[in-house]
Amino acid sequence: MGDRREEILGAAMAVADERGLGALSMRAVAERVGVTPMALYPHVGDKSALLDGMIGKLLGELSAPLDRDAPWDDRLRRSAYAFRALGRDHPWAASLLFSRSAVSAEAVGTIDEIYLALLDAGVPDSEVPRFERMLGTFIVGYAASEAGGRFGAGARNPRGRRDEESGKPLPGHTRVAEWLDVEVDWDAEFDADLDDLRRMIEAAVAARSTRAEHG
Amino acid sequence: MGDRREEILGAAMAVADERGLGALSMRAVAERVGVTPMALYPHVGDKSALLDGMIGKLLGELSAPLDRDAPWDDRLRRSAYAFRALGRDHPWAASLLFSRSAVSAEAVGTIDEIYLALLDAGVPDSEVPRFERMLGTFIVGYAASEAGGRFGAGARNPRGRRDEESGKPLPGHTRVAEWLDVEVDWDAEFDADLDDLRRMIEAAVAARSTRAEHG
DNA sequence: ACCTGAACACCGTTCAAGT
DNA sequence: ACCTGAACACCGTTCAAGT
Numbered sequence: 256m257g258d259r260r261e262e263i264l265g266a267a268m269a270v271a272d273e274r275g276l277g278a279l280s281m282r283a284v285a286e287r288v289g290v291t292p293m294a295l296y297p298h299v300g301d302k303s304a305l306l307d308g309m310i311g312k313l314l315g316e317l318s319a320p321l322d323r324d325a326p327w328d329d330r331l332r333r334s335a336y337a338f339r340a341l342g343r344d345h346p347w348a349a350s351l352l353f354s355r356s357a358v359s360a361e362a363v364g365t366i367d368e369i370y371l372a373l374l375d376a377g378v379p380d381s382e383v384p385r386f387e388r389m390l391g392t393f394i395v396g397y398a399a400s401e402a403g404g405r406f407g408a409g410a411r412n413p414r415g416r417r418d419e420e421s422g423k424p425l426p427g428h429t430r431v432a433e434w435l436d437v438e439v440d441w442d443a444e445f446d447a448d449l450d451d452l453r454r455m456i457e458a459a460v461a462a463r464s465t466r467a468e469h470g
Numbered sequence: 471m472g473d474r475r476e477e478i479l480g481a482a483m484a485v486a487d488e489r490g491l492g493a494l495s496m497r498a499v500a501e502r503v504g505v506t507p508m509a510l511y512p513h514v515g516d517k518s519a520l521l522d523g524m525i526g527k528l529l530g531e532l533s534a535p536l537d538r539d540a541p542w543d544d545r546l547r548r549s550a551y552a553f554r555a556l557g558r559d560h561p562w563a564a565s566l567l568f569s570r571s572a573v574s575a576e577a578v579g580t581i582d583e584i585y586l587a588l589l590d591a592g593v594p595d596s597e598v599p600r601f602e603r604m605l606g607t608f609i610v611g612y613a614a615s616e617a618g619g620r621f622g623a624g625a626r627n628p629r630g631r632r633d634e635e636s637g638k639p640l641p642g643h644t645r646v647a648e649w650l651d652v653e654v655d656w657d658a659e660f661d662a663d664l665d666d667l668r669r670m671i672e673a674a675v676a677a678r679s680t681r682a683e684h685g
Numbered sequence: 686a687c688c689t690g691a692a693c694a695c696c697g698t699t700c701a702a703g704t
Numbered sequence: 705a706c707c708t709g710a711a712c713a714c715c716g717t718t719c720a721a722g723t
Contacts, residue, residue: 280714280716281715281717291690292716292717293717293719294689297686301716302716350565350568350569352620353564353565353568353611353614353615354565354618354620363640363643364638366642367642368642370642370646371642374646380645380649381649383645384650385659385663388659392611392612395611396607396611396614399614400568400607402568403568403569403570405567405568405570405610425578425582426586427581427583427584427586428578428582430585430589431596431598431599433595434595434599435599444600444603448604452670454670454677455666455669455670455673458670458673459666462669495695495696496697496698497695497697505707505708506707508699508707509707512706513706516697516698517697517698
């Protein structure tokens with residue numbers, strides 16, 4: 256039934272993996288399936304729906320590692336890793352994750368894991384959705400930055416202390432110049448960011464309980 | 471000289487603003503300028519270069535509000551607002567910000583403001599670039615989520631306590647269910663997120679100075 | 686129910702030619 | 705130096721027709 260659909264989505268993902276999102280045409284997918292372009296439409300809808308289907312399938316395969324006995328921050332970290340790995344294995348997905356809110360529909364299992372981790376951390380119920388959105392924004396953003404090239408090498412350090420074109424002085428760049436030329440370990444940076452976010456969550460919990468005591 | 475180029479980039483931005491990125495074709499831009507499609511190429515390069523030029527121009531216009539006497543967190547907040555406003559006024563830009571590392575080249579003034587704010591906050595020089603990337607990832611991600619629909623309404627709360635398709639239980643969703651149906655004030659959420667990030671920065675500074683005392 | 690083939694209205698980009 | 709016009713190799717999607 257949805258068998259052919261699954262085959263088509265798989266073919267589309269393979270095309271995107273191998274040749275990029277720009278080469279993903281209905282015609283290319285059809286050729287890979289061994290069928291005429293028009294034969295795709297009854298199964299996956301038009302191209303926009305095909306893209307939705309692709310990220311849906313991808314997120315559905317994102318297995319949430321249970322292990323509910325592990326500490327909340329380990330579980331959170333594991334979910335973050337899984338997401339980033341997904342963006343690394345399928346760069347075309349990173350940009351799509353922002354535009355298709357279908358995200359939530361299929362990633363609902365992973366989002367539930369994050370809710371549970373935040374609850375275990377002591378985040379009040381009312382704040383859990385916001386923190387999930389915040390962490391999700393950062394994690395998806397990090398994956399998209401890597402995949403898309405926002406963390407471009409070298410481009411960050413304008414040679415010298417002023418912007419070449421405008422001649423405007425750049426005192427901030429000057430002060431941290433020595434740290435702009437170092438090669439960045441993106442795995443380590445992601446870890447450091449997650450550490451800071453974990454501490455942020457702990458601090459939010461602590462602030463809340465302090466307020467409760469004095470209130 | 472670059473006069474015509476500027477005119478073309480302006481026309482391209484107008485087309486994208488009015489009719490979306492999907493309707494941005496070389497032909498549409500050319501028509502708006504009152505010229506043949508091929509006349510664009512010497513001035514802005516091919517379509518990929520045109521897109522680079524568009525976000526370059528946009529980011530160049532992002533005026534960094536100086537006011538260097540204001541507290542560091544106010545300045546940081548103002549930069550964050552400016553960026554989000556940009557994504558709101560030009561939704562097509564949000565997705566492009568991840569893929570084009572040209573970002574940094576033109577936004578270098580704003581990045582310098584953020585460096586200075588972080589330095590004033592007491593962040594050690596070596597950590598400033600990482601925190602800037604982290605904040606930038608979140609801010610651009612937030613703008614992209616809004617523009618692209620990742621923060622989709624309603625889709626977040628699977629009706630009931632289980633995923634309809636798989637039948638898997640969703641205990642996290644169940645516990646926070648009442649907070650998933652409330653209408654979100656995205657301005658307030660952005661403010662709350664920035665507050666938490668500010669506290670995160672303060673905590674990082676405090677942790678560092680404590681370590682220095684005991685070391 | 687599922688697929689094909691021809692056709693339509695678009696693309697980005699090339700090339701040779703015009704002034 | 706700057707632009708045009710015709711052409712090429714693509715797109716997504718329609719429609720009527722085939723089995």
